[in-house]
Amino acid sequence: MISITLLDFLLYVLIFFSSVIILMSLILISLRTKGIIQDKKFKDFSETYEEHLFEYIESNEHPSNFLEQIKERKIPLFLRLVRDYAVHLRGRDFERLSGLINSPKIFNFLRKDLRSNNKKRVLRAIYFFGLSRNQASLIHVKEALKSQNDVIKINAALSLAKMNAGNEIVEIVKSLLTLKHATNDLIISILVEFDPAICSILESRLDIAKNDRVRAIYVSVFTKFRFIPAAKKVLYYLQYGTDPELTLSCLKYFMVIEYEPAGNALKFVLLKSSPTLLAYALKAAARIGTKELEEIIYEKLFVESWQTKLDSAAALYEISITGKDKLNKLAYDLDHPAESAIARMVLSEKEISGK
Amino acid sequence: MTETLRTVIVYINYAILLYVFFLMSTYLLLSFLSFFGIKRYFRKTSYYDRRNIFSSLNHIPISVIVPAYNEQNGIVENVKSLLQLEYPEFQLVVVNDGSKDSTLEALLKNFNTRQISFKPWYNLKSEKIRAVYVSTDYPNLIVVDKENGGKADAINAGVNIAKHPLVTVIDADSILERDCLLKIVVPFLEDKNVVAVGGTIRIANGCEIEQGNIKSVGLPKSILAKFQVVEYIRAFIFGRTGFERINSLLIVSGAFSCFVKETVIDIGGFKTGSIGEDMEIIVRMHKLLRKKNPKMKITFVPDPVCWTEAPENFKILKSQRTRWQKGTLESILAHKELLFNPRYKLMGLIGFPYYFFIEMLGPLIEILGYVIFIISVLFGWVSYYFAIVFLCVAILYGIIISILSIILEEISFTKYPKLRHLIEMLFLCVLENFGYRQLTTLWRFSAIIEYAFGKRKWEKMEKKGFQKVEEKNEK
Numbered sequence: 050m051i052s053i054t055l056l057d058f059l060l061y062v063l064i065f066f067s068s069v070i071i072l073m074s075l076i077l078i079s080l081r082t083k084g085i086i087q088d089k090k091f092k093d094f095s096e097t098y099e100e101h102l103f104e105y106i107e108s109n110e111h112p113s114n115f116l117e118q119i120k121e122r123k124i125p126l127f128l129r130l131v132r133d134y135a136v137h138l139r140g141r142d143f144e145r146l147s148g149l150i151n152s153p154k155i156f157n158f159l160r161k162d163l164r165s166n167n168k169k170r171v172l173r174a175i176y177f178f179g180l181s182r183n184q185a186s187l188i189h190v191k192e193a194l195k196s197q198n199d200v201i202k203i204n205a206a207l208s209l210a211k212m213n214a215g216n217e218i219v220e221i222v223k224s225l226l227t228l229k230h231a232t233n234d235l236i237i238s239i240l241v242e243f244d245p246a247i248c249s250i251l252e253s254r255l256d257i258a259k260n261d262r263v264r265a266i267y268v269s270v271f272t273k274f275r276f277i278p279a280a281k282k283v284l285y286y287l288q289y290g291t292d293p294e295l296t297l298s299c300l301k302y303f304m305v306i307e308y309e310p311a312g313n314a315l316k317f318v319l320l321k322s323s324p325t326l327l328a329y330a331l332k333a334a335a336r337i338g339t340k341e342l343e344e345i346i347y348e349k350l351f352v353e354s355w356q357t358k359l360d361s362a363a364a365l366y367e368i369s370i371t372g373k374d375k376l377n378k379l380a381y382d383l384d385h386p387a388e389s390a391i392a393r394m395v396l397s398e399k400e401i402s403g404k
Numbered sequence: 405m406t407e408t409l410r411t412v413i414v415y416i417n418y419a420i421l422l423y424v425f426f427l428m429s430t431y432l433l434l435s436f437l438s439f440f441g442i443k444r445y446f447r448k449t450s451y452y453d454r455r456n457i458f459s460s461l462n463h464i465p466i467s468v469i470v471p472a473y474n475e476q477n478g479i480v481e482n483v484k485s486l487l488q489l490e491y492p493e494f495q496l497v498v499v500n501d502g503s504k505d506s507t508l509e510a511l512l513k514n515f516n517t518r519q520i521s522f523k524p525w526y527n528l529k530s531e532k533i534r535a536v537y538v539s540t541d542y543p544n545l546i547v548v549d550k551e552n553g554g555k556a557d558a559i560n561a562g563v564n565i566a567k568h569p570l571v572t573v574i575d576a577d578s579i580l581e582r583d584c585l586l587k588i589v590v591p592f593l594e595d596k597n598v599v600a601v602g603g604t605i606r607i608a609n610g611c612e613i614e615q616g617n618i619k620s621v622g623l624p625k626s627i628l629a630k631f632q633v634v635e636y637i638r639a640f641i642f643g644r645t646g647f648e649r650i651n652s653l654l655i656v657s658g659a660f661s662c663f664v665k666e667t668v669i670d671i672g673g674f675k676t677g678s679i680g681e682d683m684e685i686i687v688r689m690h691k692l693l694r695k696k697n698p699k700m701k702i703t704f705v706p707d708p709v710c711w712t713e714a715p716e717n718f719k720i721l722k723s724q725r726t727r728w729q730k731g732t733l734e735s736i737l738a739h740k741e742l743l744f745n746p747r748y749k750l751m752g753l754i755g756f757p758y759y760f761f762i763e764m765l766g767p768l769i770e771i772l773g774y775v776i777f778i779i780s781v782l783f784g785w786v787s788y789y790f791a792i793v794f795l796c797v798a799i800l801y802g803i804i805i806s807i808l809s810i811i812l813e814e815i816s817f818t819k820y821p822k823l824r825h826l827i828e829m830l831f832l833c834v835l836e837n838f839g840y841r842q843l844t845t846l847w848r849f850s851a852i853i854e855y856a857f858g859k860r861k862w863e864k865m866e867k868k869g870f871q872k873v874e875e876k877n878e879k
Binding site for chain 1: 518519520521522523525527538567569593594787789790793794796797800801803804807808810811814815818823826827830
């Protein structure tokens with residue numbers, strides 16, 4: 050017989066596991082029930098106040114008068130309702146809605162939230178301060194930027210961007226760069242929440258930026274806003290920058306703004322780049338379209354990498370009529386079967402798609 | 405003689421007990437890893453809008469490869485749905501793998517295609533490509549017609565034609581969430597060492613489907629499919645998220661996965677004729693690429709991004725599980741030198757041994773355990789009382805793991821909207837231990853035997869198609 054001690058142990062385990070299952074099931078059901086109750090409360094609240102809210106938006110009623118009917122404990126539900134509509138409203142309607150958030154009753158409620166130890170409440174406050182673009186709350190949100198919590202920090206940065214707090218840009222970028230999981234894309238997505246006017250500030254800071262990673266981020270913001278005044282500076286970094294990420298950002302920038310003076314710098318990128326950079330350099334060259342670039346693109350058709358051949362053929366097709374003619378000629382050149390096949394492939398695809 | 409047999413059997417019982425303990429510890433470790441994995445995923449993704457990120461040219465273009473074999477019934481609807489994917493730059497490459505039905509004709513007719521030239525040399529070996537077409541209505545839709553060579557071969561042909569740096573492989577009959585590409589590309593943007601990303605697959609049976617999109621999520625009516633709902637949640641949320649945390653993911657689903665194209669080409673593409681091509685390529689990637697780049701990563705997106713049809717009858721389910729088990733055997737045995745190999749770090753020391761002993765040999769050990777246990781009880785070497793208690797402990801532990809997965813699902817994605825769904829899933833966590841698990845173990849066991857005796861052919865799984873699922877729901 051197997052030892053009785055083991056059996057006793059198993060019996061205890063059995064009791065323990067059964068209790069765990071019951072407990073877990075209860076937790077699961079209570080989690081869902083809590084959610085259902087909250088949804089029900091919100092539904093009831095919406096049914097009661099939704100119409101009033103629309104009447105308020107359309108009228109000239111003072112925000113404080115409207116908020117008198119909302120009890121203190123119902124403010125979280127009210128904020129949820131506002132949040133649902135805020136994303137869809139524009140212009141005067143949005144102004145009316147943000148007027149409610151800026152009214153003393155809600156503003157003070159959110160300030161209390163911001164000082165809370167509850168992360169969700171802090172995030173709610175940061176979100177609504179950002180939404181209302183209330184400059185009076187700027188100082189409070191700026192404090193949240195120093196939080197040890199990454200989510201709070203990111204949301205604070207996002208809110209400051211929505212408030213268009215250009216003076217805080219250095220602090221925002223510095224703070225975001227300290228995050229463990231901050232990709233450039235995340236930082237860019239926050240910076241593009243500023244007004245396009247932020248580009249002038251970023252341009253003035255481009256040379257004194259901490260490193261090329263930060264410069265690459267700034268250039269991506271210029272790209273998003275199609276900010277042409279920065280072209281000269283960006284061109285400098287395309288010519289002399291050594292960081293591939295920065296070069297890539299510069300290439301994308303010139304691809305979008307189609308800046309002809311960048312042609313010469315592009316020539317050098319085309320001559321000595323990695324395949325990834327080359328792909329973008331070819332696209333940018335196709336857009337800028339100088340005669341000199343056309344020659345280099347044609348030469349690139351004869352390199353070993355088939356991807357570069359393909360990108361070059363596509364660029365040659367787009368750069369000019371003569372480029373397209375060259376491609377047509379190459380398509381029937383029996384001395385260069387690989388290049389000829391690529392040319393035929395690109396021609397047939399482009400002509401069908403009507404590009 | 406009897407005494408010796410008794411001693412042997414008692415020792416085997418102890419060994420099985422040890423195995424169960426090992427299994428439980430692994431699951432416990434995985435559950436912790438998954439919990440933190442999902443928490444980390446939410447921390448990273450909850451605070452920004454992906455569409456904003458991709459609006460500033462910071463995206464990597466993707467070629468979506470759809471291998472199709474005899475899919476005439478659903479292919480047009482599925483392609484239409486795939487063309488609606490939200491992504492700034494993607495190409496859809498539908499590969500007709502020498503279908504015997506009118507899959508190709510349906511595609512050519514419905515998308516107004518015209519034949520184009522294509523490069524006559526291949527990066528990856530595949531059966532002959534007969535023709536390549538591009539749609540005049542949708543310039544990003546490419547149809548490749550090739551001779552039949554199986555799913556892996558069709559994917560390789562798709563890679564040959566794909567022009568973007570990332571390739572996503574999907575099943576022709578899967579339903580993708582519209583923002584799935586925006587989600588699956590994020591790991592590639594975050595870390596240049598990422599070479600492959602798997603997506604989460606969920607069961608579409610019971611969901612309301614409209615024009616190739618999931619309109620509302622529900623549980624299937626068939627009990628077999630219901631069990632699979634719980635199984636999939638457990639496997640993806642709890643299993644894969646856990647392994648991803650220690651970079652030991654040995655499989656990404658063939659129904660939805662994304663790769664760096666150059667990497668796929670470097671390692672020679674998908675293995676043609678393979679039973680489990682999705683697992684094989686990942687194990688091979690670990691084996692070949694980690695030597696070159698120890699930081700190489702294969703990762704996973706826990707957000708449910710792809711919905712697939714689950715078998716609703718025993719015959720099809722058996723065929724699916726047999727194929728999966730044979731695929732695991734094939735991939736693990738082909739790369740067995742990874743077992744406990746410290747050069748491959750946690751993957752060699754934890755991930756691969758898990759797949760070797762639990763996923764591959766698990767059914768053998770489990771069946772052996774049942775047989776030995778029954779013999780021990782019948783001969784009185786183990787008391788009935790002990791047997792029942794032990795069995796209950798094992799079952800309860802299984803239930804705990806399943807409920808943990810459901811809790812993780814509840815606090816993260818909450819895809820099943822009704823309380824009824826949740827309660828039903830709780831019951832399924834218990835119920836699956838009485839017959840369903842044993843049955844699937846038995847099928848996997850017989851797959852091991854078949855594999856050992858040389859029956860290793862890939863068999864296509866029969867599916868009803870979503871339209872029929874829709875019709876059934878309407879009824």
